[in-house]
Amino acid sequence: MRAPSSDLPLVLDGVTLQAGATVILDRLNLAITPGAPTLIVGPNGSGKSTLLRICMGLAAPSAGRVTWGGRPASPPVRRAILFQRPVMLRRTAAANVAYALAQAGMPHRERAARVAALLERVGLADLAQRPARRLSGGEQQRLALARALARDPEILLLDEPTASLDPAATRGVEEIVLMAAQSGIKIVMASHDLGQVRRLAGEVIFMVRGALCERGPAADFLDHPTTQEAAAFLRGDLVI
Numbered sequence: 001m002r003a004p005s006s007d008l009p010l011v012l013d014g015v016t017l018q019a020g021a022t023v024i025l026d027r028l029n030l031a032i033t034p035g036a037p038t039l040i041v042g043p044n045g046s047g048k049s050t051l052l053r054i055c056m057g058l059a060a061p062s063a064g065r066v067t068w069g070g071r072p073a074s075p076p077v078r079r080a081i082l083f084q085r086p087v088m089l090r091r092t093a094a095a096n097v098a099y100a101l102a103q104a105g106m107p108h109r110e111r112a113a114r115v116a117a118l119l120e121r122v123g124l125a126d127l128a129q130r131p132a133r134r135l136s137g138g139e140q141q142r143l144a145l146a147r148a149l150a151r152d153p154e155i156l157l158l159d160e161p162t163a164s165l166d167p168a169a170t171r172g173v174e175e176i177v178l179m180a181a182q183s184g185i186k187i188v189m190a191s192h193d194l195g196q197v198r199r200l201a202g203e204v205i206f207m208v209r210g211a212l213c214e215r216g217p218a219a220d221f222l223d224h225p226t227t228q229e230a231a232a233f234l235r236g237d238l239v240i
């Protein structure tokens, strides 16, 4: 495990985000600390993506405050975010990773070896020279993970990265996420898939209408939810 990270704890203190009259996030208080993956769960539109964007520093709260390792305006050097549909540069898989390394400030002479190691880590070594946009959806998502890992992140935020993938591709992505977690990277991931929550989560943050409804160890949330909303969600009822 790496040394305690300087971007953790990530603390949201009374965070509200409004767009006009719409409250997207509603007075969130939470601390993200090192440890097993945190899965953010909730119905469509409950604010999961917006919460991840706030955690990355891509959006600023309308009220309240966000701090990373106690600092209010930490540059997102060792934070990475992955979206449901990654955007690939019109270059080879290897060149996509090399670009990420260049962005992270790695000297040119060190990049080739690191590109090879990262592609190996995500199982894409054989496809290094293939144009990234010709990779399958699952391969593209693994390449996006390689690019994210190129930043040597302390926190990896993932927004439903397997939502459009088949089970085999989902397994490939989950294995990389678990490996990253085991190497000490803090995983914070939004998911709709309760099977995935069971497979990956150490703890769950359950959101409803922009508010934190329930939070706790994954097994407790899945098997003994304490709120009516969580129980309904787990039964597959519509939670609006």
Ligand SMILES: Nc1ncnc2c1ncn2[C@@H]1O[C@H](COP(=O)(O)OP(=O)(O)OP(=O)(O)O)[C@@H](O)[C@H]1O
Pocket (backbone or CB within 6 Å): 019, 022, 024, 042, 043, 044, 045, 046, 047, 048, 049, 050, 051
């Ligand atoms: N810029 C914006 N202006 C107005 N409303 C917004 C804006 N961004 C998000 N919203 C609304 O805020 C709510 C939360 O959106 P968000 O995408 O964070 O939810 P989500 O839980 O990730 O949803 P899904 O599971 O469908 O991805 C939604 O109702 C969305 O329409």
